[in-house]
Amino acid sequence: MKKIALVAALAAASAAPAFAQSSVTLWGRINTSVESQKVGSADRKTVMQNNSSRLGLRGTEDLGGGLKAGFNLEHGLDSDTGAASGGTTFWSRQANVELSGAFGTVRLGTWFPDSYFSTVDRTSNHNHDTGTSSDNLFASFGFGARTNKVGYFSPTVGGFNFIGSVRAGEGSGPRAYDLSVNYEVSGLHVAGTYAQNDKFGASAKRKAYGLEADYGFGPFLVTGYYQREEVDGFKSRDIGRVSAMYTVGQSEFHVNVGGTKAGSDAEFRFGGAKQYTVGYNYNLSKRTKVYGFYTKTDYNGPGVPDFSSLAAGIRHNF
Secondary structure, X not given: OHHHHHHHHHHHHHHHHHHOEEEEEEEEEEEEEEEEEEXXXXXXXXXXXXXOOEEEEEEEEEEEOOEEEEEEEEEEEOOOOOOEOOOOOOOOOEEXXXXXXXXXXXXXXXXXXXXXXXXXXXXXOOOOOOHHHOOOOOOOOOOOOOOOEEEEEOOOEOOEEEEEEXXXXXXXXXXXXXXXXXXXXXXXXXXXXXXEEOOEOOEOOEEEEEEEEEEEEOXXXXXXXXXXXXXXXOOOEEEEEXXXXXXXXXXXXXXXXXXXXXXXXXXXXXXXXXXXXXXXXXXXXXXXXXXXEEEEEEEOOOOOOOEEEEEEEEEEEO
């Protein structure tokens, strides 16, 4: 009897992988606008503007025992021509594999820094921080952006979680580190972030510290972030942005204002800048919206032209 039970147990164990569940999803976003743009003193021009359109594949496999494997492949494309928006690289936006369980998630590959998603992506939310109205002031150059790295995503405990990633540099770029700590409860989200690029060749060491908060109550959402950028050999730079959204029915009304003083990045070494955007979204469904916005960035430094755009567009997720 014991032998029969043992054989049955071994057979069940060997058959377990056959019952693992897997799925692959094709998804994407087409976001295109028609805009009247003005750069510096040049005449206004009408432009068909791509707003970070993309095509992606993602998949998961349930390995049993609470363990899952997954992958993400994301291609950026120009919605008007079909050309790859990240150059000739097909998976130009994200390409990674991961293993997750009760311990959290370990990810290997390329993806955008989570210090960005915990701050700018939540604050500049009228068009998902894409296109000409995206945040022009935030310090995100480098910091392991879409380069090979290893990351860890913790489980959420008591509303807290943290995400960290390390880029080795691979001999062709600087080492980079990115960290975000998040707390979310009852409509409130608070984040602290840190990003660093080590010195490599002639490039200087860079650091950025950030704080973000957003709070939703009734039809209102108010958000804001503060960031300090430090680059060896240059004056540090402070950046700030606040935004608000009011929702009524299928309509969203947005306002977004940011500013920075003279500091580290090339365009800010001889003067600061300010940017403001007002926008309106009408959600035709959960996946489709029409929108309009006006955005303007004023640069105080010489040699950097001001920019403004009046836009109307359509975004569809699939």
